[in-house]
Amino acid sequence: MTHSKKHALIVGASRGLGLGLAETFLRRGWRVTATRRGAAPGLEPLTAQGVRVEAVDIDDDASVTALHERLAGERFDLIFVVAGIVLESDQPLHAVSRAVHAQIFLTNAVSPLLFAEAFRDRLAPGSTLAFMSSVLGSVGRNTEGGWENYRASKAALNTNARSFAARHAARDFGVLLLHPGWVATDMGGEGADLDVATSAAGLADVIEARAGRTDLAFLDYRGETLPW
Template sequence: MRRRALIVGASRGLGLGLVARFLERGWDVTATVRKPSPALSDLAERGPLHIATGIDIDDDDAVLGFANACADGPDFDIVFVVAGVATQAGIPAGRVPRDVATAVFQTNALSPIRFAEALHGRVAQDGLIVLMSSKLGSVSLNRGGGWGSYRASKAALNTLARSFAGQHSGARWGVLLMHPGWVRTDLGGRRATLDVDTSARGMVAVVEARLGQRGCAFIDYTGATVPW
């Protein structure tokens, strides 16, 4: 039986790259997007790909509707929440408009956890819930500052994920927080050191090796532990 992966936020960048790599490795993939993505649709020829359109992780009704639609289907071995934003990340946090900072926190920290709460019942025995974090969310590694609101949102995600894992300490699945590396995407920019394919291949290999783990870990695309 094929293993099943759910990739949340798969229209482009790392989400799209993860879909391609999971299909390449023989997985059955379900991918969510807010709007139709021709690039994602083009991957259907590579393997079993199911696309759910109109899923915005900041929209509780859309997430609940998707969870209900999954209720009668087979469980997912991996649920990987990729969606995130870096709006006005270069502006010091004290000068970011409050509504912008609130929106970043909601999308990067709160909504992934709400999605995990909605879908955790559809995670298979020995499966994983993977949340895209960042090394910038490490409090102990933050020595130079910069990207304050983005850093804070990812640090908040890490804390909420540990709380989520603790609240589900008897669960049959584990939680991973994943740093993808500095990747050349719309968020990472052109100066980044990794291409999408290298990062995605690494992440897929790491999560496959981690299937069956319990608790919560913070790691990067090579499998190395990232300090909290």
């Protein structure tokens, strides 16, 4: 069957920004495939509106391979790896166990790129591969410290994505690192500047405006360039 609608794969859509992005692209007329790792009561109602929901754990190679096989034949105009974690990020680096550091770096900086390598053959020409980064990942903007393990994991994500882009210099899709702003989610915490709907709409605007481009960029939800 031929589908004329653009198709988005939102990886990590069980709640927060991932769920908000799934809802946003659905409202904009996209086909949406959304993934969850565990239970996702907020995501399940979207199945009645045509969203395809799949389970995957990006830290598990077998799980990623199984998803790749289940989505055989699909091509995506957007693959957005949103999944990430925050663990003990309010603590200084030396106060956090090696096991926690290892988990943060695996999930936030390594697994997104392993997923991208596995799924780059599912990207349509002129499509976009996006990663949920953070302004905290900007080395140039780090003048105050804080959020040390999370900040370092996002800087590592940015570096790994740059290496990915260089390794696939002849690619026919764009690569984006996106900062969503400070958003009121379970991860963002209290006092955030933005609600999920505003951030998701801004991110979708940026992605749609850059459709067809094959370059690499680190941008915020308003489309402004951030320093690496």
